[in-house]
Amino acid sequence: MKKNRLASVLPPVIVGIVGLALWEGTVTVFGIREILLPKPSSIWAQLFEKWSVLRHATWETGKISVSGLLVGIFLGVLMALIANRFKVLNDGFTPLAIAINATPIVALAPIFNAWFGITGTFSNQAVVIAVVFFPVFINTAKGLNEVHPNEIELMQSYAASEWTILREVRIPNALPFFANSLRLAAPLSVIAAIVAEYFGGPQDRIGTVITSSAGFAKYDVAWAAIAMASGLGLLLFGSALVTERLSMPWRISGDIKDN
């Protein structure tokens, strides 16, 4: 098991290191101007030089991403439970939600600024909530609905109430679907927060650091901010995976028995 994990981690690490080395080498050898593509070493240097600014910006953007993510998850799950309870709502709302989810919701950022104010953080947060809500709602609703008919009949044969069926069958059945939506929504929340910051809100955020650095042709700083944003996205994605593992021990099943 340990060996397997090492074997699966090693190749991407090697490819990553080789990629960075090629990047550094190409920029140096061909004399590409730093204004077009800074070397990884210059970006690395900026990470240290601008650390306090970057750390603060990442923290603030992180707060927007995580709070928006949590509210979006809460609303998505709540709506999925309500839609599961009332068939009319499910039939009416679910197809609409699937259609909305196929649209670029982040494009709403300037509209949200007009609605909720351009200086506060709520309009940025609202973009994150909207982006997270739809995949969480759609997947969770699907998981609550797609139960094998025999499993429902079985519960009815025990004279179980709708509430018991929800608790014992539908909710556990929806967990893997919900976990999939988390994998999507966690990195999306960071993307949504940064894109929203491009259009407004306070000035000490990752999004604004990227736009202002690029505006002053300080591309190495912009890249350093992008690196921080990537780190944040990976952190949230990792948390989604850990949550998935912890909440569904039965999914880490051993070998199939033959008999």
Add this chain to the structure above:
Amino acid sequence: MRDNSEALEEAVSVESADKVFNSGSDNEVQALLGIDLNVKEGDFISLIGPSGCGKSTLLRLIADLLSPTAGEVKVFGKTANQARLDQDYGMVFQHSGLFDWRDVSANIELPLELKGWSKADRHVRSREMLKLVRLEEFKDYYPRQLSGGMQQRVSIARALSFEPRLLLMDEPFGALDEMTREHMQVELLRIWRETGTTVVFVTHSIPEAAFLSSKVVVLSPRPGRIHSEITVNLGNRTDETREDPEFFQATTEVREALRAVEAN
């Protein structure tokens, strides 16, 4: 295992039951017509027929998962609805219906949990049931870690955990390979003898119906009607029984009834 002193004669009685689906619409289907069926306590009866003959529908009428459009269904002298509320029967489907998120013991204990049994009592009973289906060493496994045959044994253990007097089975071995299937049939007969439970078993396999049942009920399709009832008496059955002339005769009888049904 059970006190049979106040045993009732009739476990199931169906009287002139009809079932119509989508009544009044364009795709109205007369699934069952004028069904009369009596199952005595301790019987093992099979419902067999071509697909679309309504055998699963009939089982669901007995289980009160569907209501008859006309006629009456009684289980142990009560309405089917009351019998379901009293949990007088256990049910096994082709899809094992085991919950991935519960280990084997917890799956077997589910109906007991819903009935409000204490943890200690549930444990004792699930151990007994695992012993009955010979899966003691797999109590902590998750369903996905088990083979199809083992999953069905857990499903049977779960259906019998609260000691119902009636076991309703809807093609429970339909998804198993032939060897596992024959093995499971012998196992089921052993469990049936040990528990004295009445069984109503839906199948589309001729040898399965002939091997298991004391009575095979043959249904004809569109609308589903009872074509004939064949009494089988093979006594104590083992794997060797499958090579007996009596078994051959029983399968032939069932096969001929089914041919007559198809010819209509």
